[in-house]
Amino acid sequence: MTVRPTILVTQRIADVAYPRLEQVGIVESATAEESIWSHAELLRRGPSHTYLLSTPVDSIDEAFLKACIAQQPALQLVANMAVGYNNIDVAAATRLGIIITNTPGVLSDTTADLAFGLLLATARRMGEAERFLRAGRFVGIRPQLLCGADVHHATLGIIGAGRIGLTMARRASGFDMKILYYNRQRLAQEQEQLYHLTYTPFQELLQQADFVSLHLPYSATSHHLIGEQQLALMKPTGILINTARGPLVDEKALVKALKQGVIAGAGLDVFEHEPAVEPDLLAMENVVLLPHVGSATQETRTRMALMACDNIIAHTQGERPPNIVNPEVLI
Secondary structure (H helix, E strand, O other): OOOOOEEEEOOOOOOOHHHHHHOOOEEEEOOOOOOOOOHHHHHHHOOOOOEEEEOOOOOEOHHHHHHHHHOOOOOOEEEEOOOOOOOEOHHHHHHOOOEEEOOOOOOHHHHHHHHHHHHHHHHOOHHHHHHHHHOOOOOOOOOOOOOOOOOOOOEEEEEOOOHHHHHHHHHHHOOOOEEEEEOOOOOOHHHHHHOOEEEOOHHHHHHHOOEEEEOOOOOHHHOOOEOHHHHHHOOOOOEEEEOOOHHHEOHHHHHHHHHOOOOOEEEEOOOOOOOOOOHHHHOOOOEEEOOOOOOOOHHHHHHHHHHHHHHHHHHHOOOOOOOEOOHHHHO
């Protein structure tokens, strides 16, 4: 009799995903009512599962991975339900022979929609204006009431020209924006022309852009990519948008820059010490804050869940998972 693999899902995902997993294994899942598991809880529940379907809030470190291969059945694959995977020690997983997968592509449009919406909301002071109205302070239009900044014809600087960055550029084109970009590797000329992009060195981009939007993965080398020195290069009217990963920005330096008028504002969907938010940011009117909802539509989160399932299912059938992050583990 063939022993069915066991699959642990760390948070409740779209209902349609569970029958697919149940066809190939025995599924244990967090419920919608459960709070996010602590690392200790993850360590308690993780071992003795063949597969793990994780999310970005799960810390999949070396200690956890070692615990999961110390008991049978040993962990074989972690399917991270995200495009980013900085919550996982991929190097340790590779050493231990554990496959890591992600969910790229399906969330690019949705995340770019939110990034551009955050840009608009920050530029036009929408959050501040709504609070003003709800507080009963609106007594009539005045010429200087809550004036923000124009987005059309402004200059957008995109840092990170991957799928989401390029999708953001398409939206900016609709507003007749001048689009600068910086990437570790310059794109082909054809791609630059297609997306109306102008390659610009990092420091020059910061100096020239009215809006700087971050769309790159987080790693040790990109930690605090935007700090005090970089913020000082931006225009006093500049606005920083971050829908990528929180630790790309030194939040204490950002607070200082906002307080001193070094830059005009910021729109943040992610935070350096998430879910904690730098307290001073919460009190600032020139900051729009969202709780990491870049890909949070029913359609996209469902597609992400199904893609994570497909990565697991492929492995159960002896196939190469379609979105493998560390293919060297298969060698």
